[in-house]
Amino acid sequence: MAKLNFGGVEENVVTREEFPLSKAQEVLKNETIAVIGYGVQGPGQALNQRDNGINVIVGQRKNSKTWDKAIADGFVPGETLFEIEEALQRGTIICYLLSDAAQIELWPTVKKNLTPGKALYFSHGFGITFNEQTGIVPPADVDVFLVAPKGSGTSLRRMFLQGRGLNSSYAIYQDATGKAKERVIALGIAVGSGYLFETDFKKEVFSDLTGERGTLMGAIQGIFAAQYDVLRSKGHSPSEAFNETVEELTQSLMPLVAENGMDWMYANCSTTAQRGALDWWKKFRDATAPVFNELYESVATGQESKRSIDSNSKTDYREKLEVELKELRESEMWQAGKTVRSLRPENQK
Numbered sequence: 574m575a576k577l578n579f580g581g582v583e584e585n586v587v588t589r590e591e592f593p594l595s596k597a598q599e600v601l602k603n604e605t606i607a608v609i610g611y612g613v614q615g616p617g618q619a620l621n622q623r624d625n626g627i628n629v630i631v632g633q634r635k636n637s638k639t640w641d642k643a644i645a646d647g648f649v650p651g652e653t654l655f656e657i658e659e660a661l662q663r664g665t666i667i668c669y670l671l672s673d674a675a676q677i678e679l680w681p682t683v684k685k686n687l688t689p690g691k692a693l694y695f696s697h698g699f700g701i702t703f704n705e706q707t708g709i710v711p712p713a714d715v716d717v718f719l720v721a722p723k724g725s726g727t728s729l730r731r732m733f734l735q736g737r738g739l740n741s742s743y744a745i746y747q748d749a750t751g752k753a754k755e756r757v758i759a760l761g762i763a764v765g766s767g768y769l770f771e772t773d774f775k776k777e778v779f780s781d782l783t784g785e786r787g788t789l790m791g792a793i794q795g796i797f798a799a800q801y802d803v804l805r806s807k808g809h810s811p812s813e814a815f816n817e818t819v820e821e822l823t824q825s826l827m828p829l830v831a832e833n834g835m836d837w838m839y840a841n842c843s844t845t846a847q848r849g850a851l852d853w854w855k856k857f858r859d860a861t862a863p864v865f866n867e868l869y870e871s872v873a874t875g876q877e878s879k880r881s882i883d884s885n886s887k888t889d890y891r892e893k894l895e896v897e898l899k900e901l902r903e904s905e906m907w908q909a910g911k912t913v914r915s916l917r918p919e920n921q922k
């Protein structure tokens with residue numbers, strides 16, 4: 574555990590230095606990690622664990638697309654790939670990586686197989702925090718914890734293969750065995766986390782639901798669309814509007830922010846741009862703060878979780894999501910983006 578200063582606030586974090594992979598392997602050496610769900614997080618976490626020498630198996634619905642995906646990834650039916658109930662019986666740590674809505678439906682089967690001393694692992698605080706909506710109340714004699722990668726499972730795997738690591742939060746909800754902390758940290762390292770920071774189930778889900786509806790996915794699409802539409806309404810071409818709204822950000826400026834912070838990115842732009850950005854950013858902050866407060870309230874009161882469960886429990890939830898994703902994809906802005914991406918020199922045939 575390292576104590577680091579985050580903008581004046583001291584936090585305990587876990588780095589690979591004081592909890593190396595060898596220690597994670599030692600902690601987990603007698604465990605069978607059963608990854609239930611092979612959508613986005615499932616593959617990333619299962620493959621990284623396997624590459625890290627952890628005894629991991631996958632539980633999926635037989636002859637489903639994701640069953641076939643697990644086979645294509647090298648999991649072997651009857652050896653490391655099982656139908657869900659058998660994987661639950663074999664697993665000593667159950668990684669519950671179905672979609673949050675699907676976790677509700679399967680919970681009775683999972684609960685039945687949570688025998689004393691096992692552990693129930695999540696990558697989101699959703700099911701436990703909103704258990705009045707989900708019904709997910711674990712038995713008292715099992716460990717319950719989470720490792721929440723702060724990013725897509727696809728990135729978790731890509732970064733692992735590049736020798737990098739996606740940061741994760743971790744939280745312990747129940748420590749029935751007295752070993753919950755070492756189990757959760759070991760798993761955090763085994764799934765390929767960069768560093769681990771501590772949270773609790775409620776803070777993880779409140780922040781995560783806010784972030785994905787806010788700057789990470791929802792607000793960013795909204796601000797892109799607003800600027801693009803204004804530029805187009807003033808007669809700017811799609812190329813000019815898209816490059817000025819998205820392409821320059823993703824290709825040039827965000828990598829500079831990632832490298833060394835916002836002031837570094839500003840300092841690598843013109844002084845004209847710096848003056849303007851420093852004059853305007855607070856205006857955007859003040860205009861959006863009320864929306865973020867409304868969003869957080871909607872998360873904290875369970876409205877967002879209810880909306881997610883109601884929508885994503887319907888049998889045609891994926892088709893419904895695809896209709897709206899198609900609208901995004903076929904919007905002028907993102908159609909212009911498709912052409913802009915194709916014109917990147919590295920994409921030229």
Ligand SMILES: NC(=O)C1=CN([C@@H]2O[C@H](COP(=O)(O)OP(=O)(O)OC[C@H]3O[C@@H](n4cnc5c(N)ncnc54)[C@H](O)[C@@H]3O)[C@@H](O)[C@H]2O)C=CC1
Nearest residue numbers: 610611612613614615639670671672675696697724725726
């Ligand atoms: N997508 C991501 O990168 C991230 C996900 N998480 C969390 O990880 C967990 C898993 O998320 P994802 O991988 O995105 O899930 P997902 O939405 O991709 O679904 C995972 C699996 O659940 C299966 N599934 C769906 N409905 C089912 C049902 N009724 N019965 C049996 N299986 C069913 C799907 O076929 C899929 O294989 C969730 O708690 C999520 O909040 C956390 C961080 C990032």
Ligand SMILES: CC(=O)[C@](C)(O)C(=O)O
Nearest residue numbers: 722723724725726781785
């Ligand atoms: C990728 C991630 O961290 C999200 C946006 O919270 C999610 O996929 O739920």
Ligand SMILES: [Mg+2]
Nearest residue numbers: 722723724781
């Ligand atoms: Mg997230």
Ligand SMILES: [Mg+2]
Nearest residue numbers: 697781782785
């Ligand atoms: Mg999320």
